[in-house]
Amino acid sequence: MQPMAIDSSRRTIVKGLLLSSAAPWFSSGCATARRDSIPTFIGCATKTRNKYMAVIADQFGQPIHQFPLLERGHGSAVNTALHHVAVFSRRPGHYFQVYHYLSGESLQLRLATRNRYFYGHGVYSSDFRRLYTTEGEVGSSRGIIGVYDAEHEYQKVAEFTGIGIGPHEIILLDNDVLAIAVGGIHTKGREPKNLATMMPSLSYLSSDGRLLEQVVLADHQMSIRHLSKGKASVYCALQNKGDLSEFPPLVYQHSFTASTKGQNMKPLQAEPEQWARFNNYIGSIATTEQWVIATSPRGNCYGIWSQQSGRLLELSRLSDASGVAAQGQTFAVSSGSGSAIMTRLNNDKKQDNQVVTPVFWDNHWSRI
Template sequence: MQPMVTDQTRRKLLRAALFSAVVPVLPYGCALTRRTVARPALVGCAVTESNRYQAVVADSQGNALHTLPLPARGHGVAIHPAASQAVAFGRRPGMFMLVFDYMSGAPVKVVTAMSQRHFYGHGVYSLDGDYLYVTEGDRKTSQGIIGVYDVRHDYQKVAEFSGFGLGPHEVIIKPDGTLAIGVGGVHTYGRTALNADTMRPSLTYMSSQGKILEQVTLGDHHLSIRHLAHDGADTVLCGQQYRGTPDDYPALITMHRPGEEMITLKAEPESWARFNHYVASIAATDKWILATSPPGNCYGIWSKETLELVELAALPDASGVVVQNGVFQISSGAAKVVHERYPAPAETSVVNVQWDNHWSAI
């Protein structure tokens, strides 16, 4: 059994996030004037050279404008659809989420996990911004929970949705307000999987009131569904982590439309091997799908029409990806940002942030 989160731990987390200095970062030492002020465009988590953890607000090129210290390693970030608020979530098994103002860089509130709960690193706001849906788990059993937090009332927890399986990871919201949940199916102690032989992952669709609308599964139960994206319409993209035989390299990305079967993206086994059994961030345009793999130090691009892999590129610690103005922007833990305009050549720039895990676009 994992130890309970004590009140003393909660107080330490609160002090670490709310009373540490919030530092505005000026790229390349430039003076901040009305002419040079850049607007926030990207938010993510980062690691400093001294192995400390941050939430970072950046400009459209991926250079930091504000940094906020985190009490532990962060993972995903949710962006409010109307207000200038965002939430950074602790990496699984996380104990905190930090609410902050991305325009000023000021912390707003730290919410700590309940004593028998932990966070899985992701959450999403309702379309109207009134509620925050967060992937959580029971610390003893890994039973999956969607925690519902009332944004209008200081992020108080008002409900829990369950009954869909073990180990949910990412939750996203579709344009119609339906929640899509990547259910990993894994019972973990800390970060150690305990049920590799019996895991039951799924892609679960849920109403905003907690009703399970549909669940779909993959043929190989060792493919843990982790990360999600949608194309702005009906298609949900799923990135998997393979927990089966180490020498096997199955396909790691699928597409799904409600009421239909899963569709698997295509690549040769040696190409899937480059991903080292793990897909992190996913994004899509009307023609292309891009997915990253930090342990594989690479990213791939697929055609939505043919489902074929069209490009596989090396990038150290390839992490987050978003689409801005039709261009993929990919972050890296090596302080690089790739601007991918496939089929045109990609452009790489050096930035002032060692990006970690995921990106969210404002």
């Protein structure tokens, strides 16, 4: 592991993080949880102004375990072999924290190493022994993939570079290939500094950090931020950082195989007025066996596309639609208003169930 140097500007937050990690988790959802509740979703949430938490919810979207976060959280990564979930603080994040999702116990707090910060996402290797995280270099936003040993207190064991500026979500594909959404934006804090020259990409790495392929869009101001693995493609969720009076496609598809190497990304299909509903911003993306689902908290909506045809099938309103998680023929959408939509395909018919939760969900949901 590289030595962890903590400068004076970080001492206050380090002290707070350590106090937060020592605080006991609480289970406000247990009193009303059903007996058949199963840990199913993990997401970050807002408790009150400037107070944040991570929440493990059951299959009905109701909280089982809740634990405080000092900083606003963003994404999470699930390790089903160890029953771990890593929760990442929002960019520019100072830490990630690991919990046992069955007991709610806090297991490990890992601070960003010197001159690094977290972008809010990570993914475990297929054998669950390593955790890959998207990170940036302070002062330049140079993209870094941090590699952590999940079996040895999440010590940092390696760094991968050469992917560009501003990596965001990272997912695992077949054969331990890593796909990274590289947003292309250099920031100071959260303020963008290079929108005129930004260069986003979809980058593929081997498990040992070799760059396998890097794909760019014709419009360099379409920032690639989030990813989901479909049946035969990677689906990319974008945010428009250019002319906001235009409403370009915000979801793209790309196939990564030896036979398709060098192909361009292709936009999914929707009418211009439908893309306008998303307000130039996709917040989360997920895939079932048949569908691609993308949310827009700024547009207060989510869309469902067919993977087979690439066409938009449905565009639905949901106030502050934020996270989406999918498995098999089911998906669930969370919202900052506390509502959640549970959807499944039953005998070729889509069935929606809207539930109300006591949680103001924020950013992403992951499926356990």
